[in-house]
Amino acid sequence: MKMVDPDVMVRRDDDRQSQRAASQGVKMSARDVKVFYGDNEAIKGIDLDIMENEVIAFIGPSGCGKSTFLRTLNRMNDTIENCRIEGKVTLDGEDIYDPSLDVVLLRAKVGMVFQKPNPFPKSIYDNIAYGPRLHGLAKRKYDLDEIVESSLRKAGLWEEVKDRLDRPGTGLSGGQQQRLCIARAIAVSPEVILMDEPCSALDPIATAKIEELIDELTESYTIAIVTHSMQQAARVSHRTAYFHLGELVEVNDTETVFTNPEHELTEAYITGRFG
Amino acid sequence: MSSTMDSAADKRDQIQSRVASSLRRRHAKERRFRMFGLAAVMIGLAFVAVLFVSIFSRGLPAFWQSSMTLDVYFNPEILDVGPAPVRQQDESPRDFEQRQQSWRTRLTMANWNKVMQDALIAAKPELEEHRRSLRKLFTNGEKYRLRDMVAEDPSLIGQTHSVKLLADAEVDVWVRGNIDRSLPDSRLQLSPEVRRIADQLHDEGILKVAFSTVLFTNPDSRSSPASAGLAGAFMGSLFMMMVVICLAVPVGVASAIYLEEFAPQNKFVDLIEVNINNLAAVPSIVFGLLGASIFINYLRLPLSAPLVGGLVLSLMTLPTVIITTRSALKAVPPSIRQAALALGASRVQTVFQQVLPLAVPGILTGSIIGIAQALGETAPLLLIGMNAFVANIPATPFEQSTALPVQIYLWQGNEMRNFFEARTSAAIIVLVLLMITLNALAIWLRKKFETRW
Structure with missing residues (x-):
């Protein structure tokens, strides 16, 4: 168990963040995080805290590094060849890039939902059960059934699929597939859920359902969501972080960001002058 | 004002007529191209038809x-x-x-x-x-x-x-x-x-x-041409096929999985990759020479044995299996890998539980086509003594034997043309039917595993 150096926190954190941190507790924190793809520096030193049970939205123009940053939070960047990460990311004060830390454990705690729904070409049941089986969360079939049901219920999909759990997950509609992926992520009881543009491939009705779901999930999970839709960020998030060319320009309460942005780049982006 | 409108209308007409005339040309071009394609297919089919008619009309009487x-x-x-x-x-x-x-x-x-x-x-x-x-x-x-x-x-x-x-x-x-x-x-x-x-x-x-049924039950014979059969060659081919299945498929699939899913991307791995592709293009007779010098001269394995033939054919098939397996693995969408990894599956779990099952149809198809290729190969077998006249049916892969394509080669060179011409074609029929069966199996397996979802 490694603790975050308190000096670093005080020195780097801005006032508002530390206030929230004090009131709500920091779930994850990034300190001077840099990501390189080969020689190309995709993220240029980001400091950010993610609070417990909040929804934080990452917005910014394409290529600004918001997805890359999201993926540093559960080390999905590790899977990319010649990607190098500097800086420190902690989860509950524990360094997630510590060589002694098991990345499997980290990903069980920090789940992820991707841009395109990616259910396994297996039954709905097996899709949900895959994670719990991996981690040995259910000892008996009955327990597993229960996990599957509760995950599907939390994802608001149970009523729609309860009669066809043995049917392929790939046979569902796009929105249902994405909720299936969310249910799959929930099934391993993560603490944080990362969502990488989860609605960009969905129609407005399916999008609305996912947004509703995010709202409900925030009671038990911390959620970081990357989105291209500013309306979505405004609707679902408590705080919004604006990224620009690999740098974190501004992070604030969502309302503040959208009504009274501190930085002119943020203002330019949210008023649609570029993006 | 009206004159400019007129000229604009003129210009539009002009453009439209130009488009119309070019359209005619384009359509003609398309028709021509379709004709070429169709003709090519027809010619190909005609050749296959001629081949089959000639082989069957000559070979069937031998039964x-x-x-x-x-x-x-x-x-x-x-x-x-x-x-x-x-x-x-x-x-x-x-x-x-x-x-x-x-x-x-x-x-x-x-x-x-x-x-x-x-x-x-x-x-x-x-x-x-x-x-x-x-x-x-x-x-x-x-x-x-x-x-x-x-x-x-x-x-x-x-x-x-x-x-x-x-x-x-x-x-x-x-x-x-x-x-x-x-x-x-x-x-x-x-x-x-x-x-x-x-x-x-x-x-x-x-x-x-x-x-x-002599053709199916007897081995080759010289003193008694009428009782010459394919059984020895068939068994030899079967043993070689077994060696290839037991050797080339597992080794090929394993190396493909390693190269595709686990190997780091560096110069050395690139070099291996290039060389595997080169290996696939090496003439098969070279593999025969390699086999003769390694398996027979150095390891002192028995001459003319299906075991050695199978080893040589395995070497030859390996690149095919590796290449097809890699492309089958590549065809699995990366999103599946990410989904499994994000749930906390290790690399190995991801590959074996999610990626490999999806690649199985492709791997099977590739392997079976590789085996079929090996089954029809003649040149390397000549160099390891499998063109010897063997008058008994091998009971183990260590006994002297010949193979179906080699038997065809031997019979077609037999001096008793009148009699062995039909025998040669009959052997070709058996070999071709075996190939068709293998390919049908490949298609069936692919369909079976694909239609699951």
Whole structure:
């Protein structure tokens, strides 16, 4: 168990963040995080805290590094060849890039939902059960059934699929597939859920359902969501972080960001002058 | 104002007519291209049709052969070899074996031709005066078959049994008209007398052209061409196929999985990749040389053995299996890998639980096509002695053997053209059917695993 150096926190954190941190507790924190793809520096030193049970939205123009940053939070960047990460990311004060830390454990705690729904070409049941089986969360079939049901219920999909759990997950509609992926992520009881543009491939009705779901999930999970839709960020998030060319320009309460942005780049982006 | 509008309208008309004329050209081009494509397909199909018609029309007759079903009397006077030796109590195993050996030798030395001649004369007594010519009617292998019957069951001596005796290959060729009957005597193998008797027997229905399983049950034969079969070559090919399946498939799939999913991306791995692709393009005869020098000269493995053939073919098939397996793995969408990794699956779990099951149809198809390729390969086998004449059916992969394509090669070079042309085509039919079966299996497996979802 490694603790975050308190000096670093005080020195780097801005006032508002530390206030929230004090009131709500920091779930994850990034300190001077840099990501390189080969020689190309995709993220240029980001400091950010993610609070417990909040929804934080990452917005910014394409290529600004918001997805890359999201993926540093559960080390999905590790899977990319010649990607190098500097800086420190902690989860509950524990360094997630510590060589002694098991990345499997980290990903069980920090789940992820991707841009395109990616259910396994297996039954709905097996899709949900895959994670719990991996981690040995259910000892008996009955327990597993229960996990599957509760995950599907939390994802608001149970009523729609309860009669066809043995049917392929790939046979569902796009929105249902994405909720299936969310249910799959929930099934391993993560603490944080990362969502990488989860609605960009969905129609407005399916999008609305996912947004509703995010709202409900925030009671038990911390959620970081990357989105291209500013309306979505405004609707679902408590705080919004604006990224620009690999740098974190501004992070604030969502309302503040959208009504009274501190930085002119943020203002330019949210008023649609570029993006 | 109106003039500019006019000119704009003019210009639009002009553009439209230009588009229309170019459209005609484009359509004509498309039609031409479709015609070319269709013609190419037609030509290809025509070649395949010609090939199949020619092979089947030549090869199918080989499954029918001239034979005589006669009542053979195992005459004790001719087969005067005494009773089969029985082991005495005080006899050493060696002595017993020796006695058995000498009994067998006497049995072999018996005048089997006379047994067969008598059988034919019994069916048609007026042939007695041509006794000497009758032995020419039977193929040489039949006397050994009769001998083996007795060796297996000595109580046959003194009994009469109905046996289907194969006619000599030359007789078969003559009777079925596979030779120009107007040729002068000096250019025919059979004497006029034998030819006349053969025709007579054929007319009377004693000598019949009937379906024969010889091709499937016998190994190759030179002294008795009529009883030459494919069984030895077939078994040899089967053993080689087994070696390839046991060796090339697992090694190839494993190395493909490692290269595709686990290997770091660096110069060394790139070099390996390039060389695997190069290996796939190496002429197969080079693999034969490699096999001869490594497996036979260095490792001292037996010459002409299906084991060595299988090893050489495995080397040859390996690149194919690796390349097809890699492309099957590449075809699995990366999103599946990410989904599994994000749930906390390790690399190995991701590959074996999610990626590999999706790649199985592709891997199977690739492997089976690789095996089929190996099955049809001839050149490398010539270099490791598998073109030797082998007159028995191998029981293990270590025994001398030949292979189906090599058998085709050997038969097609046989000097008895009239007879072996049909045999060659028949062997091709067997090989082609085997290939078609394998490819059908590949398609079936692919469909089966794909339609699951």
